[in-house]
Amino acid sequence: MEPANSPSKAAMISEADITLGEVDKALVEKGKSTYDVKCQACHSIGENRVVGPGWKGMLTRRKPEWVMNMILNTEAMLSTDAEAQKQLEQCLVRMPNQNLSKDDARNVVEFMRTL
Numbered sequence: 001m002e003p004a005n006s007p008s009k010a011a012m013i014s015e016a017d018i019t020l021g022e023v024d025k026a027l028v029e030k031g032k033s034t035y036d037v038k039c040q041a042c043h044s045i046g047e048n049r050v051v052g053p054g055w056k057g058m059l060t061r062r063k064p065e066w067v068m069n070m071i072l073n074t075e076a077m078l079s080t081d082a083e084a085q086k087q088l089e090q091c092l093v094r095m096p097n098q099n100l101s102k103d104d105a106r107n108v109v110e111f112m113r114t115l
Contacts, residue, residue, distance in 0.1 A: 012076065013068040018106070020064060023113055030104075031111025038098045039108070045115050051093050056115045064109045070095065071105040 035045070035055075042051035058067060062083070070077050070084060074095045077084040088094065100108070 012073055013065045013102070013105075015063065015065050018064045018068070018109070020113070024110055027107045027110035028114055031107035031109070034100065034104050034108050035111055038100070042093075042095075049091065052091055052095060053087065055112050058112050058115070059109070067109055067112065068102070068105040071098070071100055071108060072102065 035043075044050050044054040045056060047054045047056045066077075066081075066083070069081075074097060078088055078094065
C-alpha cells in the first residue's frame with residue numbers, strides 16, 4: 001500500500017487537465033505572487049539558470065502539464081521522467097516541495113506564458 005503522501009498516477013496532471021486560452025491576467029498576477037514568494041530564489045524569469053532553470057521560454061521547451069507535474073509531483077517526475085532526470089543532472093539540486101496546490105501550479109504556468 002502506498003503512503004498517504006505518495007504521489008499516485010491519479011495525482012499526475014495530464015494534458016486533458018489543462019486548457020490554455022487567452023492569457024488570464026488575474027491568474028498571471030497570482031502566479032507572479034507565487035513566483036515572488038516561493039520560486040525566485042532558485043529560478044530567474046530570464047533564460048539564465050540560477051539553481052533551477054530560467055523560466056523564459058520554458059513553455060516552448062516543456063508542455064504545461066510537465067511543468068505542473070514538476071511543481072506538484074517532483075519526486076515522481078524525478079524517478080520516472082527522463083527529461084526531469086537530465087534537469088537534475090544539470091542543476092544538481094532537487095526541487096523542494098513548495099506545498100503548492102493544483103491551482104497555484106496552474107497560476108505559475110499562466111505567469112510563465114507571459115515571459
